[in-house]
Amino acid sequence: xxxxxxxxxxxxxxxxxxxxxxxxxxxxxxxxxxxxxxxxxxxxxxxxxxxxxxxxxxxxxxxxxxxxxxxxxxxxxxxxxxxxxxxxxxxxxxxxxxxxxxxxxxxxxxxxxxxxxxxxxxxxxxxxxxxxxxxxxxxxxxxxxxxxxxxxxxxxxxxxxxxxxxxxxxxxxxxxxxxxxxxxxxxxxxxxxxxxxxxxxxxxxxxxxxxxxxxxxxxxxxxxxxxxxxxxxxxxxxxxxxxxxxxxxxxxxxxxxxxxxxxxxxxxxxxxxxxxxxxxxxxxxxxxxxxxxxxxxxxxxxxxxxxxxxxxxxxxxxxxxxxxxxxxxxxxxxxxxxxxxxxxxxxxxxxxxxxxxxxxxxxxxxxxxxxxxxxxxxxxxxxxxxxxxxxxxxxxxxxxxxxxxxxxxxxxxxxxxxxxxxxxxxxxxxxxxxxxxxxxxxxxxxxxxxxxxxxxxxxxxxxxxxxxxxxxxxxxxxxxxxxxxxxxxxxxxxxxxxx
Ligand SMILES: Cc1cc2nc3c(=O)[nH]c(=O)nc-3n(C[C@H](O)[C@H](O)[C@H](O)COP(=O)(O)OP(=O)(O)OC[C@H]3O[C@@H](n4cnc5c(N)ncnc54)[C@H](O)[C@@H]3O)c2cc1C
Numbered sequence: 041x042x043x044x045x046x047x048x049x050x051x052x053x054x055x056x057x058x059x060x061x062x063x064x065x066x067x068x069x070x071x072x073x074x075x076x077x078x079x080x081x082x083x084x085x086x087x088x089x090x091x092x093x094x095x096x097x098x099x100x101x102x103x104x105x106x107x108x109x110x111x112x113x114x115x116x117x118x119x120x121x122x123x124x125x126x127x128x129x130x131x132x133x134x135x136x137x138x139x140x141x142x143x144x145x146x147x148x149x150x151x152x153x154x155x156x157x158x159x160x161x162x163x164x165x166x167x168x169x170x171x172x173x174x175x176x177x178x179x180x181x182x183x184x185x186x187x188x189x190x191x192x193x194x195x196x197x198x199x200x201x202x203x204x205x206x207x208x209x210x211x212x213x214x215x216x217x218x219x220x221x222x223x224x225x226x227x228x229x230x231x232x233x234x235x236x237x238x239x240x241x242x243x244x245x246x247x248x249x250x251x252x253x254x255x256x257x258x259x260x261x262x263x264x265x266x267x268x269x270x271x272x273x274x275x276x277x278x279x280x281x282x283x284x285x286x287x288x289x290x291x292x293x294x295x296x297x298x299x300x301x302x303x304x305x306x307x308x309x310x311x312x313x314x315x316x317x318x319x320x321x322x323x324x325x326x327x328x329x330x331x332x333x334x335x336x337x338x339x340x341x342x343x344x345x346x347x348x349x350x351x352x353x354x355x356x357x358x359x360x361x362x363x364x365x366x367x368x369x370x371x372x373x374x375x376x377x378x379x380x381x382x383x384x385x386x387x388x389x390x391x392x393x394x395x396x397x398x399x400x401x402x403x404x405x406x407x408x409x410x411x412x413x414x415x416x417x418x419x420x421x422x423x424x425x426x427x428x429x430x431x432x433x434x435x436x437x438x439x440x441x442x443x444x445x446x447x448x449x450x451x452x453x454x455x456x457x458x459x460x461x462x463x464x465x466x467x468x469x470x471x472x473x474x475x476x477x478x479x480x481x482x483x484x485x486x487x488x489x490x491x492x493x494x495x496x497x498x499x500x501x502x503x504x505x506x507x508x509x510x511x512x513x514x515x516x517x518x519x520x521x522x523x524x525x526x527x528x529x530x531x532x533x534x535x536x537x538x539x
Pocket of ligand 1: 083139193
């Protein structure tokens, strides 16, 4: 039986991100992936949000994604595009980049970090003991780990085997999605009719402003709403032809599909993100309609919340109870994602009453305050973990400000490259002493000249010190009194070392 500190079920975006986080922390981790390689058939996420780009920037890998995709104002709510170019972030945009490329880049990074990805292996079950988890594979082999993380998608075997409930809402809409050839040129773009939505595009495209221009080469992507939300068989070319004729009056000579798939707006969330030594992240913990494009982003951010906590527990610097903060922090974020997505699905309906509501929501979103509030939410920049009352930065993402340290100019994000916590002292150099945590927490004396501004909230008082967790969230904000620093260090990074 092969042993690893952590086994991750599933090498999709969530599992790969978590593997990278654990590897950076020096934890022995292996990913078990059913697919024979990283190839992804079928279209899934079309891009990543501003906060996900920030998170990748913290690890020094954002440029790999930015150079492969197209920067654009892709944030939106239902049918309304929301411009975030005035937001106080270095990445005041989203990135159009297909999931297959996101996964390819993440897998390359994880491989560089020497994480084994066991392709072509299927997890078929596991047994949890007091000291670990025995994971069974379809080929008869097994793995032993201290923790098992289910990043195995919406139909998660890990979630089901752990007996974790998945309450929520059954689908109200269903859509067939396919990559095909057509003998006639279809009308590119998204079209709405009382019967539903249909859309055509090409995999090669260019985004200029809010306009997408498709190149006239390569296969055609098609999406069409189907009336039956409870189909139990795999969709076929014949189904697609019939739906196209019903929606458009023609099937545009559709033929030669590369793949045909289906997605619905089924909306569910795991009741618990943790059961003992088993944790859930990404689609294994929450599923919802792809409208709004929040799924992959939420999964990657789950991974970044969980990775450093799991690493500290495995290294023995933090108690096992630190893992409970993963559920406490990420379950409310997931619940909110489900609600905002359901609201957007409802606004996509084409009946007269929905159109009336959609018009009013659109008018509201033209106003500054609502635009900023909803755009901050849809871009992931407003995430706030409840770490108690205090300075507005507490529990929020640390802005990536320019600093000047003894070594020269640097950005806050560069301090988080290795996924290690940072105590940033912006007051008198040498005025903070955290010798008892020096093995775990970096202490950096620096000056900050920038404005402390948070998305949607605006300018906040400049702190004299901040304790930043490896996920980039602020765990403690200091003023001249420094009250509470020892408690925050102990809560998040373990007891002081004996001196
Ligand atoms: C049409 C569509 C459009 C979307 N658009 C967006 C978007 O624009 N933005 C966005 O953020 N999200 C979008 N999403 C959602 C996004 O694709 C998912 O949220 C994302 O893939 C979740 O990542 P994951 O790693 O959690 O799960 P998955 O990507 O599902 O990965 C799970 C992995 O686990 C493997 N696996 C499963 N079971 C086992 C097992 N027993 N043993 C071993 N391996 C196993 C699978 O092979 C898979 O590779 C879209 C989804 C769809 C369907």
